[in-house]
Amino acid sequence: MTSVTLVRRIKARPAIVFDALTTPEGIGHWWGPDPGPVLLAETDLRVGGQFKVRFRMLDDSEHESSGEYLEVVPPKRLAMTWRWVGDEDSGGESHLAFDLRAIPEGTELTLTHSRLHDDDSARGHEGGWSGALDKLVRHFEGVRA
Amino acid sequence: MVNYQERLDRTFAALVDPTRRAILARLEREGGVTISDLAEPFEIKLPAVMKHLDVLDDAGLIRRSKSGRTVTVELDPEPMKAAMDWLRRYERFWSASLDRLQAYAEAEEKKARKRRK
Numbered sequence: 001m002t003s004v005t006l007v008r009r010i011k012a013r014p015a016i017v018f019d020a021l022t023t024p025e026g027i028g029h030w031w032g033p034d035p036g037p038v039l040l041a042e043t044d045l046r047v048g049g050q051f052k053v054r055f056r057m058l059d060d061s062e063h064e065s066s067g068e069y070l071e072v073v074p075p076k077r078l079a080m081t082w083r084w085v086g087d088e089d090s091g092g093e094s095h096l097a098f099d100l101r102a103i104p105e106g107t108e109l110t111l112t113h114s115r116l117h118d119d120d121s122a123r124g125h126e127g128g129w130s131g132a133l134d135k136l137v138r139h140f141e142g143v144r145a
Numbered sequence: 146m147v148n149y150q151e152r153l154d155r156t157f158a159a160l161v162d163p164t165r166r167a168i169l170a171r172l173e174r175e176g177g178v179t180i181s182d183l184a185e186p187f188e189i190k191l192p193a194v195m196k197h198l199d200v201l202d203d204a205g206l207i208r209r210s211k212s213g214r215t216v217t218v219e220l221d222p223e224p225m226k227a228a229m230d231w232l233r234r235y236e237r238f239w240s241a242s243l244d245r246l247q248a249y250a251e252a253e254e255k256k257a258r259k260r261r262k
Contacts, residue, residue, distance in 0.1 A: 002157065004235045010247050012254035020250045030245035033238045106254065111243065113235055117157045 003114035014100040014107045018075035021098055027053055034058045047072055051080060067096070076100055082113070092117075152205070153231055156224045159204035164189070165197050169206060172220035180216050 010017055020026035024041035031038050032055035039062065040054040047069055054064040064085040071079035079097040099110040159165055168183060184194040198218065201207045205224045210217050 002232060004232060004239060006236070006239055006243060008243050008247055010250050012250035013257075016253045016257065017246075017250045020246055020253065026249070029249040031242055032245075033241035035245075107250075109243070109246075111239055113239060116232065116235060117153075 002116040003112060004116070005113075006111045008109045008111075009103065009105065009107070010109055011106040014075035014102050017100055017107045017109060018078070021078055022072075022074075031055055032057065032063075040064075045069065045072055052085075067093075070095075071097075149227075152224060153228060155204040156206065156228045159200050159206055160225075160228070162197070162200075165201055168194075168197060168201065169220060172207065172218060177210075177217040177219050180218060183218060 012020075020030065022043055022045050024043055027041040027043070028038040031041065031053050034057050036055060036057040038053065038055045040052065042050070042052045044050050049069045049072075050066065051069065052064065052066040054062060056062045065082060066085055067081040067083055069078070069080045071077055077097065077099050079095070082094045082096040083092070093115075094113060095115045097112045097114075099112075101108045101110075160169075164187060167187070171183065171186075172178060180194065180198070181191070183198075184191050187194065198207065198209070202209065206221055208219045208221050210219070
């Protein structure tokens with residue numbers, strides 16, 4: 001399926017990481033791919049509650065994403081729907097989850113952004129084509145490099 | 146000119162089917178393959194294979210060339226690379242965001258420890 005998974009080991013306890021993920025103040029410090037500012041962060045932290053984050057990148061482009069919390073289990077798991085607001089290249093509604101696991105040095109965070117494409121969410125999981133696709137692309141990049 | 150999103154849609158739609166993925170995987174390993182050779186491993190009839198090839202062709206994922214009576218099929222990886230680039234954009238977005246999250250959370254942890262002392 002069309003998904004992205006990232007794992008990070010963070011030297012901070014899960015409760016601190018969870019706050020960073022869920023409070024407007026926390027989100028304001030990190031959300032977005034470059035040091036451009038977070039302009040707006042709203043979190044109604046309960047199942048069915050909405051979140052909205054707007055940020056500006058260093059190239060002055062502004063982006064907003066919003067969604068609904070599906071699972072709120074402090075300090076272990078946070079899952080929500082995700083949608084880029086006003087982006088023609090959005091791919092529709094996707095699914096975002098953060099799993100936090102306590103480890104001796106702090107927290108192991110696993111981010112999974114899945115159902116990134118409409119076809120994928122509509123037709124379900126017919127096998128991990130993303131992995132197969134990866135392999136194909138790696139092969140060709142190898143050949144062409 | 147087909148727009149970017151439409152092209153992506155076609156690529157993803159083509160790749161969602163396991164038979165078509167198997168065909169692509171084989172083409173990746175073997176280069177030019179004839180249609181009857183392609184059909185052989187599957188328990189489906191040649192017309193069904195042809196239909197799958199049409200879908201792959203529409204998505205720009207294969208090229209067909211005819212020599213006499215034989216049609217040879219080859220993989221075209223460009224649309225797949227576009228699909229991967231699209232996925233990688235998400236990966237880059239989150240990877241950079243998580244770098245910042247990590248720095249922030251670790252600074253908060255240090256502050257919390259200082260407060261406790």
